[in-house]
Amino acid sequence: MPTPSEYLNHAAVIIVTGGSSGIGCSIIKAIKTVGTNAVVCNLSRSKPDIFSDKTGLHISTDLSSASALQTAAERLELIIDEAPPGKVLLFNNSGFGDYGRIEELDRCKQLTMIDLNVKAVVDLTLRLLPKMLERGGVVVNVASTSAFQPTPFLATYGATKSFVLNWTLALNEDLRGTSVRALAVCPGPTRSNFFKSAGFETPPMNSGANATLDMTSDQVAEYTLNALAKGRSMVVTGWKNKCIAFFGSKFPIVAVTRIGGVILRKLRLEQHRKH
Numbered sequence: 001m002p003t004p005s006e007y008l009n010h011a012a013v014i015i016v017t018g019g020s021s022g023i024g025c026s027i028i029k030a031i032k033t034v035g036t037n038a039v040v041c042n043l044s045r046s047k048p049d050i051f052s053d054k055t056g057l058h059i060s061t062d063l064s065s066a067s068a069l070q071t072a073a074e075r076l077e078l079i080i081d082e083a084p085p086g087k088v089l090l091f092n093n094s095g096f097g098d099y100g101r102i103e104e105l106d107r108c109k110q111l112t113m114i115d116l117n118v119k120a121v122v123d124l125t126l127r128l129l130p131k132m133l134e135r136g137g138v139v140v141n142v143a144s145t146s147a148f149q150p151t152p153f154l155a156t157y158g159a160t161k162s163f164v165l166n167w168t169l170a171l172n173e174d175l176r177g178t179s180v181r182a183l184a185v186c187p188g189p190t191r192s193n194f195f196k197s198a199g200f201e202t203p204p205m206n207s208g209a210n211a212t213l214d215m216t217s218d219q220v221a222e223y224t225l226n227a228l229a230k231g232r233s234m235v236v237t238g239w240k241n242k243c244i245a246f247f248g249s250k251f252p253i254v255a256v257t258r259i260g261g262v263i264l265r266k267l268r269l270e271q272h273r274k275h
């Protein structure tokens, strides 16, 4: 079984979306720490601080825009064409959530979420797949433990992550026998800007039982690179998250949704009481 370092040695181009913060930033940091000669490209709206030493290529892109994604993908195709022999690693990580009762949430934000969390993942992957099939590579899609069951108060977000998980596992099977494979990463609650941008007043892991689920984005990145090197098709980060994923996917879906609703409603009330 290769180590992450041995695996990354075979890469010529590494593309990460959402490297400007959180899990994406930690993935780029982990790749740099392990060491690689590959060109590392980041796609997000703001430039990652980690690229200030000019060791990476930032392509400023709003991936929720189909035309901006197309322009970025065309640039990436040229970068891949010019790169020395080696694999292409694509990390589809950009994403956001929106927390609250569905009728109180902004409709446009929900649709932009689907554009970014779902459409951009499919679009970027399918645009780059022909070049990846020529060189070999891997598509790493960041899903979530929210993918394993419906998520009341995060209804659209959880459904986008179910799509990402199911699509990635199916993609991996479709690609069997080729030089490209796919990996779905399912983190649980992770310290990043995610909760602020999703509208949580306090990150849920800062309170009660959720506190024990807390993980850093660096830990998630470590799980990701290890799973990549081991050739896994899915990784759920940590045993506590594995238990939640097991419970979410093995129990009757209606009951699991109801229990999730009760827990998240309580969390919502607690957040309101604090303010």
Ligand SMILES: NC(=O)c1ccc[n+]([C@@H]2O[C@H](COP(=O)([O-])OP(=O)(O)OC[C@H]3O[C@@H](n4cnc5c(N)ncnc54)[C@H](OP(=O)(O)O)[C@@H]3O)[C@@H](O)[C@H]2O)c1
Residues within 6 Å of the ligand: 017, 018, 019, 020, 021, 022, 023, 024, 043, 044, 045, 046, 047, 061, 062, 063, 064, 093, 094, 095, 096, 097, 116, 142, 143, 144, 145, 186, 187, 188, 189, 190, 191, 192, 193, 194, 195, 197, 217
């Ligand atoms: N944190 C958690 O608890 C958790 C748990 C499970 C899964 N996840 C997933 O992990 C992934 C990374 O999230 P995170 O926790 O690292 O959150 P984060 O710190 O908020 O990072 C989100 C990243 O997505 C990028 N992004 C947002 N909108 C974008 C757009 N329109 N176009 C391009 N890039 C965009 C952001 O870059 P710019 O703002 O510069 O564009 C940022 O780099 C997401 O897919 C999220 O759903 C997070």
